[in-house]
Amino acid sequence: MNTDSPISTRRDRKREEKRQAIVAAAEEVFGAKGVADASMSExxxxxxxxxxxxxxxxxxxxxxxxxxxxxxxxxxxxxxxAHWEANGPLRDRLAEVVRLHLSFVRTNRGFYEFLMTLGHPDHTSPGEFSPLIELCDSQLSLQTAAFAKAQANGEISDKLAPEFLSRALRSLAFGMVTDAVNRRKTEDLESVVEPLVELFWNGISK
Amino acid sequence: MNTDSPISTRRDRKREEKRQAIVAAAEEVFGAKGVADASMSExxxxxxxxxxxxxxxxxxxxxxxxxxxxxxxxxxxxxxxAHWEANGPLRDRLAEVVRLHLSFVRTNRGFYEFLMTLGHPDHTSPGEFSPLIELCDSQLSLQTAAFAKAQANGEISDKLAPEFLSRALRSLAFGMVTDAVNRRKTEDLESVVEPLVELFWNGISK
Amino acid sequence: MNTDSPISTRRDRKREEKRQAIVAAAEEVFGAKGVADASMSExxxxxxxxxxxxxxxxxxxxxxxxxxxxxxxxxxxxxxxAHWEANGPLRDRLAEVVRLHLSFVRTNRGFYEFLMTLGHPDHTSPGEFSPLIELCDSQLSLQTAAFAKAQANGEISDKLAPEFLSRALRSLAFGMVTDAVNRRKTEDLESVVEPLVELFWNGISK
Amino acid sequence: MNTDSPISTRRDRKREEKRQAIVAAAEEVFGAKGVADASMSExxxxxxxxxxxxxxxxxxxxxxxxxxxxxxxxxxxxxxxAHWEANGPLRDRLAEVVRLHLSFVRTNRGFYEFLMTLGHPDHTSPGEFSPLIELCDSQLSLQTAAFAKAQANGEISDKLAPEFLSRALRSLAFGMVTDAVNRRKTEDLESVVEPLVELFWNGISK
DNA sequence: GATGAATGAGGCTTCATTCAT
DNA sequence: TATGAATGAAGCCTCATTCAT
Structure with missing residues (x-):
């Protein structure tokens, strides 16, 4: 039966679709509750x-x-x-990126929690995490490159290493979530984004 | 029989000691694993x-x-x-505070996780948390006051609200932990503290 | 693929069977020990x-x-x-019903205990019990009707309300169990049934 | 010190008082909740x-x-x-006794539950209960005597054994509590007492 | 492949009882 | 004698994972 290949293709497609559906559900649940509080049946x-x-x-x-x-x-x-590769003033791109990070953390507490533990030294099997760590690293490179270029252009100060800037940006954005503690009104993203960018921008300007 | 009071005092002291021992153990375990993954028997x-x-x-x-x-x-x-109330250049005090936050998060992932959820709107009973929220708020005030004073002195720029600065400082410091992701060498605190303070300081200087 | 329905039917049947087995086990254990003393693992x-x-x-x-x-x-x-709906002399039917109640209580102390508390005013959530209460009520109606008819026929005295008679019959039968206290020979049902019916019958005769 | 005896007397009195206090508390709690649901600390x-x-x-x-x-x-x-030994028409004394039983069960569900199990054949150690059983038996004798006398007097029918009447009376009164199931208004004792006595009286009259 | 019923380890909590003070 | 802190067995329940269908 030479229909094997087409059939298996259809099968594969179906399989892939189901896989996606499962991952999508897992994103939803794990993102909202974290690993420990989510249940497989859910x-x-x-x-x-x-x-x-x-x-x-x-x-x-x-x-x-x-x-x-x-x-x-x-x-x-x-x-x-997408934003880093776009043209336009660096400051604006910064704002976009901050906005994205901020809103990510808002709906993905469960993943952010995990992010914090990813590099933790007392993980039983750090080896398992390496793919995830690489994934996270990869994104930084692009940002780092953007900062390096801006320093070369003289657009920003070159006193701090571009790699550090890249990491600090992410941390600042992610970290602002703890703000929820004091404000209890995480809804108005914008009131956080603008001062944050202003602060960061001042910090890196010449 | 005036031994009554001493007796009860001794008992109370013992009781208090045991309480402390329990809390200490709980700090250790919860700090390392978070609520969900810690077990009471542990x-x-x-x-x-x-x-x-x-x-x-x-x-x-x-x-x-x-x-x-x-x-x-x-x-x-x-x-x-202690640091905020001490004298000395603001920049140095900033460095100390950042250092403290950084090392806190390092050994208290479980609590930091919780910190993130403290103000979360979909908590079933936010009322229960209010004492904790107040506790966290109270610390901010002192920081805010310090920034306000520095602005009044002309020591730093007054473009950003002192309250925002206070929150941003904490967030930045806490958030830098996610850095662990890329570095896997959270041990060398100093290599993070200095640039962080530099960045923040530039950001708020005139 | 019309196998769908039969398959689910088979599964359902199995499920239903297991459910029955569980209820049967629960009847045994709860009946013998009451809620509090029975354990789920048992x-x-x-x-x-x-x-x-x-x-x-x-x-x-x-x-x-x-x-x-x-x-x-x-x-x-x-x-x-079944007995109430059957024909035959009322007195005989009374005897049967008394017999049934008596033997019920004997092997269902746990449930009888609960029966006593069903209508208790200080139940936290009386609402939950309503289905059970209705169940118990429903049986009374039939009995009540039988007494009413007998009164109409002039078979028995009409001095007492049929509803009261219905309740009293059940109570008398159930209550005779406390007799166990003095006799320790609950085995000989008959030696209780007959005098009981005699007493009740005299009580309601013209 | 020849004060020994008085002292120990005083001690004994105190001890006895405390014992009473404990029993009183136990009556309250066990009566309301039954053995299983009551706790020692309570x-x-x-x-x-x-x-x-x-x-x-x-x-x-x-x-x-x-x-x-x-x-x-x-x-x-x-x-x-007290009532059985008093003079006065038997019917009235019956009414009093019924009233007492009824109100006993109302506030002593926990004990009534136990009463039901007292003579249960599958008690592990029936021997332990014998004092309690005797206690319960002893009360019956008096009632039995009263019925016997009434039969001798020709006051009531002698078709049923006085001992049986005695037991039936108690059972009927205790059992009427299950009535709570259907009525949910155990408050109005009287509406139960009167018909009950009427029924019983008819049952035993000549 | 898909199902979902079944498993059983493991977690939280209560409470009768003991024992050092 | 009285206390009440401490114990630990035992109970209820959840849920990741397996497996017969």
């Missing part, structure tokens, strides 16, 4: 599959979490990439 | 008491977590208070 | 399932108890219904 | 003693329960004794 329900099915696509809870994390963080990074 | 073991004993001092897991969180965060705040 | 063991399985069928201990209670009491009521 | 609190103290007076929970049960049931029996 994800299965949302993905509209049986609980057992999850294990046909992922080896366990952790693996599924990793996949969901990778997906979400990639999505974020793709958006920031 | 804490009991570390505190060297039976599992049931925990419930003589705290009504449940949540209450114990709150106590541990409050203790740790208070300790941090007391240190930062 | 029931699980008797039903030959894992402890966790119980929670796939019932939301918790209370729900399982209710189901078991409803089952047992329904069984009792179905038997009494 | 009783200790109510008696205003430390938890450990209970064990200086009673060997354990069960022993305390027995003491409380014996106390309450004795109190009930003393009241009924």
């Amino acid at each position: 994800i299965a329900d949302l993905a509209d599959v049986a609980a057992g099915t999850l294990y046909l696509y992922f080896s366990g809870k952790e693996a599924l979490f990793f996949a969901a994390f990778a997906k979400r963080i990639s999505t974020l990074f793709e958006s920031t990439h | 804490i009991a073991d570390l505190a060297d008491v039976a599992a049931g004993t925990l419930y003589l001092y705290f009504s449940g897991k949540e209450a114990l977590f709150f106590a541990a969180f409050a203790k740790r965060i208070s300790t941090l705040f007391e240190s930062t208070h | 029931i699980a063991d008797l039903a030959d399932v894992a402890a966790g399985t119980l929670y796939l069928y019932f939301s918790g201990k209370e729900a399982l108890f209710f189901a078991a209670f409803a089952k047992r009491i329904s069984t009792l009521f179905e038997s009494t219904h | 009783i200790a609190d109510l008696a205003d003693v430390a938890a450990g103290t209970l064990y200086l007076y009673f060997s354990g929970k069960e022993a305390l329960f027995f003491a409380a049960f014996a106390k309450r049931i004795s109190t009930l029996f003393e009241s009924t004794h």
Whole structure:
């Protein structure tokens, strides 16, 4: 039966679709609750599959979490990439990136929590995380390059290493979430973005 | 029989000591793993008491977590208070505070995680958290006052609200932990502190 | 693929069977010991399932108890219904019903205990019990009707309300169990049934 | 020191008083909740003693329960004794006794529950109960005697054994509590007492 | 491949009882 | 004798994972 290949292609497509559906559900649930508080059946329900099915696509809870994390963080990074590669004044691009980070953390507390532990030295098996770490690293390069170029142009001060700037930007944006503590009104993104960019911009200007 | 009062005092002291031991154990465990991943028996073991004993001092897991969180965060705040109230150049004090925050987050991931959710709008019972929120707020005031004074002195620019600066400082310091992702060498605090302060200082200088 | 329906039917049947097995085990254990003294694992063991399985069928201990209670009491009521609807002298039917009640209480102390508290005013959530209360009420109606008819026929005295007679009959039968206290020989049902009916019959005769 | 004896007398009195206080508290709590749902500390609190103290007076929970049960049931029996020994028409005395039983059960569900199990054949150690059983038996004798006398007088029919009448009376009164199920208004004692006595009286009249 | 019922380890919590003070 | 802190067994329940269908 030479229909094998087409059939398996159709199958593969279906399989891939289901996989996506599962990851999407996992993104939703893990993002909102974090690994520990999310349950596999909850994800299965949302993905509209049986609980057992999850294990046909992922080896366990952790693996599924990793996949969901990778997906979400990639999505974020793709958006920031677009801005870094665009033209226009650096300050404006900074603002966009800050905005993206801020809103990411808002709806992805579960992943942000994990982000904090990714590089933690007392992880039992740091090896497992390396793909995720690389993923996160990769995004930084682009940012770093943008800062380097701006320093070369004389657009900003070159007193601080571009790599540091890149990391600091991300940290500042992500970190502002703790702000929720004092404000309890995380809704108005803009009232945070602008001063943040202003501060950062002053910090790096000549 | 005037031994009554001393007796009860001795007992109270013992009781208080045990309470402290329990909270200390809880700080350790919750700080390292977060609420969800920590188990009560683990804490009991570390505190060297039976599992049931925990419930003589705290009504449940949540209450114990709150106590541990409050203790740790208070300790941090007391240190930062000391620096804010000291004399000396603002920039140096900034450096100290950043250092403190940085090292706090390093060993208290579990609490930092919680800090992020403290003001989260979809908490079922935000009322329960108010004491903790107030605790966190209180520390900010002191910082805010310091910034306000520096602006009045003309020491720093007054373009950004002192309250915002206060929050941003904390966020920046806390947020830099995500840096762990890329570096995996969180040990060398100093290599982070200095550029961070430099950046922030530039950002707020005239 | 018309196998769908049969398949799900088979599954449903199996599920239903297991549910029945669980309820049966619960009837046994709760009936003998009452809610408080029975343990879920005991029931699980008797039903030959894992402890966790119980929670796939019932939301918790209370729900399982209710189901078991409803089952047992329904069984009792179905038997009494049969007698009330049959023809034959009222006195004989009375005897049968008394016999049934008596033997019910003997092996269902746990449920009888609960029966006593069903209408208790200081139940926290009386609402939850209403289905059970209705169940118990429903049986009374039939009895009441039988007494009313007998009064209309002039078969018995009409000095007491038929509804009261209905309740008194049940109470007398159920209550005779306390007799166990003095006799320790609950085995000989008959030696209780006959005088009881005689007494009641005299009480209601013209 | 020849003060020994008076001192120990005073001590004994004090000890006795405390014992009474404990039993009183136990009556309250066990009566309301039954053995299983009552807790020792609850009783200790109510008696205003430390938890450990209970064990200086009673060997354990069960022993305390027995003491409380014996106390309450004795109190009930003393009241009924008074009525049986009084003069006056039998019917009136019946009414009083019914009233007493009814109101006993109302506030002593916990003990009534136990009453039902007292003679249960599958009690592990029936021997332990014999004092309680005797206690309950003793009350019956008086009632039985009263019925026997009434039969001798020709006041009531002698078709049923006086002992049976005695037991039936108690059962009927106790059993009417299940009535709560259908009525949910156990408050109006009188609306139950009168028809009950009427029914019973008819049942035993000539 | 998909299902979802079943499992059972493990977590939180309560409470009768003991024992050092 | 009285205390009440401490214990730890036992109970209820959840949920990641497996496996027969």
